[in-house]
Amino acid sequence: QDYFGVCSEVMIKDNVVVVYEVLEEMLDNGFPLATESNILKELIKPPTILRTVVNTITGSTNVGDQLPTGQLSVVPWRRTGVKYTNNEAYFDVIEEIDAIIDKSGSTITAEIQGVIDACVKLTGMPDLTLSFMNPRLLDDVSFHPCVRFKRWESERILSFIPPDGNFRLLSYHVSAQNLVAIPVYVKHNISFRDSSSLGRFEITVGPKQTMGKTVEGVMVTSQMPKGVLNMTLTPSQGTHIFDPVTKLLSWDVGKINPQKLPSLKGNVSLQAGTSKPDENPTINLQFKIQQLAISGLKVNRLDMYGEKYKPFKGIKYMTKAGKFQVRT
């Protein structure tokens, strides 16, 4: 994926030679050899349009003939001799909420899985330190190998020489013990009647504890029981699709407007003759909240040592729904 952007059959077919080479570098006799993508990129350069043109003209290839220096150095994840005209370092703090909400709306489990993804394009060998306002939140973390563990242990500061390009700096886990604020609620009323082949269906989604931010990209999906034939629903906002084959209902809500809560109402028609499903479907929810890390994690400052230029720094927060389920 690092090479081609997307991993699809067509892509692999088009680049079969490169794929072959990459796999060959990665594995030797079934044992992993080099899996660091920075090193692979130096051994076998990813195809770009420009390079393809150049290669066809000059007849050269995209296989590096020098062993990447990084592999032997003390910082194997970073290529040497990196150069950029605008030096920039972006960090995305992305948190996903995994939660199970039961019928009555109380939370059964909730935990936060967070990652800090970085896109670092800095010249030379910069040495970065990243400090947090409230590092105590992070008690279960896993780091990219570049992070100096000792420093983290003693000072709770991330100090590292970053790899070039995109990478995942750390991922963390805020477990169920801590109180996790659930930013949305779902009101539902789904009932199937035994006598008729009709059922009622009603869902309303609303914000809760969002700290003033808007909830965006809301998407509700629900796997209907097998007995459901069709659904006639009217949403107050957004669009909905029911796939009668897979019995999957999905409702693309979009932004939640706190003044006018989006709802989806209608009837469910069941297969005649079958008894009513014994369980109501669970509702899966997806949403996004920009500029908010729900755990309250905040990056304090980012400093760079080792290089003289001034990098452009940026930090973005985002909260997403991970595996967010509402039982009905």
Added chain:
Amino acid sequence: SFQIKKLVYVYLMRYAEEQQDLALLSISTFQRALKDPNQLIRASALRVLSSIRVPIIVPIMMLAIKEASSDLSPYVRKNAAHAIQKLYSLDPEQKEMLIEVIEKLLKDRSTLVAGSVVMAFEEVCPDRIDLIHKNYRKLCNLLVDVEEWGQVVIIHMLTRYARTQFVSPWKDDEAGEEYSENNFYESDEEQKEKDRKVKATYIMDPDHRLLLRNTKPLLQSRNAAVVMAVAQLYWHLAPKSEAGIVSKSLVRLLRSNREVQYIVLQNIATMSIQRKGMFEPYLKSFYVRSTDPTMIKTLKLEILTNLANEANISTLLREFQTYVKSQDKQFAAATIQAIGRCATNITEVTDTCLNGLVCLLSNRDEIVVAESVVVIKKLLQTQPAHHGEIIKHMAKLLDNITVPVARASILWLIGEYCERVPKIAPDVLRKTAKSFTNEDDLVKLQILNLGAKLYLTNSKQTKLLTQYVLNLGKYDQSYDIRDRTRFIRQLIVPNEKSGALSKYAKKIFLAQKPAPLLESPFKDRDHFQLGTLSHTLNSRATGYLELSDWPEVAPDPSVRNVEVAESPKEWTGILGKTKKEKPAEKFYSESEEEEDESASTSASGGYLESNLHPTAWRTSGSESEKEDKEEGSSDESSGSSSSSGESSDSESDNKENTAKKTSRAADESDSEDIKKKAKAISRKRSTSSSSDTESTSSEESSSDSKSESDSKSDSESGKSRSATSSKKEEKTIQDRKAPNKQDVFLLDLDDFCPVPTPVAVPTAAVLSPSLTADLEGLSLLSSSVIDVTTQVSVPTKTHELLHRMSGKGLAAHYHFSRQPGIFGDCMVSVQVTVTNTTDQKIENIHIGEKKLPPGMRMHEFNPIECLEPAGSITVSMGIDFCDSTQTASFQL
């Protein structure tokens, strides 16, 4: 071209076995490529050569591997280690020779090689544990730096090793407590740790502790395999009180993709059986989501069941209730079984569970009902008596249930407790006898059983029915049923042939049956090592290595002590002609640039004949005004290298690293400067030595060697400079200055302690004469201090370069600071800490004779003029290893 070559390689690897002749033709090419200057080509040639599975070339391969195992490039050596496994699988007879190579490679210090060679070790000779002894500590210490896949293999190997070498920590669980509060993984504290350990009541082998400490940070690895490996290591090796720390990391792994989830959950399941407490706080993490695939769901359920206890059972049961309603019927059935297990394990809730299950009997889904019936049957069996109502209820259900297992269970229940339901039982038999021919085999057998039991207890009502059933059974298609029929008939129906046996029929049939135990399917897995394929499959996979039990008595730990003789490959040496790369002119032009600086001086080292006695290293310096300096430089011989310039680099680098501010030294050194200026001209041409330094020149040159110095250019003016000089003739002055200097030294103290691997140096022998010579000696100190805020604190490992005994009280440790080379791209920075352990001053510590392989360059530190007793100083030097692991050797 290179790409085509590569593709040809790939082709060759795939088809060599089929077209051996063709492959043989190409071999000479590879042999040539093995000598290629490009390490990448050497490595891939070796790879291809070893991948060609043609038995004829085994000797060639053997030769190539041997050669490559002593290659300069660690990359090539790594590939050699890989090749060992391939050769072994091709021709196991080479084992002995290969073990030799492995032994050699195990001594390698490169992190790149370590993983691969252990992999080869596991493959070729996993039982040769004696090879590990000497490398054990090294491997433990290197572990953090090895690439991820290597870590996995090494950890597994070390687990096995530790199991054979250390006594079990489980006997005394409290012992570990004391340590768990500390940060183990700070290499700095190792020494202290060691001391404390000695005092502890229960003494865990220090090496055992070392292993645990060094693996702990790896729990934070991003690679799931590494985390899993560490988890199993802790599981198998750590004291029970400490094993708990892995659970947090394992729970974190549950977020990854489902294949990983599956394996991790399986391992957790095994762990949770034995030690419930470990995962109890994470109970909710195992709650099932409706989107999980079934296999994950059942595993989670398994764990939940294992974790159930009196305290959490009510929440669990509520959770189970939701699961039972799940659309995934297979999962719902598994849940019912789980409820059953909870019910048997926790007696308080048995009745609740039973009631719940009975409610489920009215469920419309057949599978759920059937499963409940089976579970109820088991539960009833464990709780004999007074459940007549339930049995009656179930008898009624018999009409509706079609699942054979459930029907059979009901029939069995009725048969077993037919005395409690005397009215229903014959009725049931009547019904089933009617449908006998249409039933499943399982049910038929139970009908026969029921008949037989009823016949014995209630023969009046059922005699005819039973005979009818037996007759049906006699002509059944299944021989099993025919067999059973015959057996029962002989047993219960009295006739003249049957002897005494029929008298006991009642006893036979109506004996109390022991209740079945509801157990976790993971119960029997714990004899396999966690995280192995065998564990996952629950059967022995080929290549599985049994984890041995703890030995009663620990084998001699001294085997792990590395002997002095075989230590430091790093420092055996060759010659150094490389120093002259940086032309002297360049250096001087630099110093000319600094004209504006107030007291600009430059130091230059004259490199006279290099192979003289160490004291032949003489430095001559020029100082004070620039005219003087230029004069001085012109006087230098053409062979003068920029060494002292470089060494002032290293001095400044040293200061950066330790981030010590020694501004105090400034005042003192200023006065010294003035004094020296006066002396300078006279001293300039003397061959003995004169010394000086000043910070600007060193800063200038360090900025030249591309690194962090730019940031401090502004702070330059305020920088302290200390320059001292001493001559033989000027002892008095020197003595007076010494106390001043000590301040500087003390500030420089670096706080690491050596790892316990005593590594001595071959140069030790040569050292004593040089030391004595030095002591009366010429000395030169340059310490230019730069105030930099970069705190580079990397977890570093310290290696001992020179033991204090062999060095007559002078100890030297080195470690790689894992910093980008300060002296240049390809320079690896090495920090050397020199400590004086005698009660006298040691003067003039500098790098003496250097023996470097061609292509290697070394950037030595400024000589240290004087080292106070118990003082220590850290200097940095850069070594360009030229991608090789040839050792750099030099004399102090």
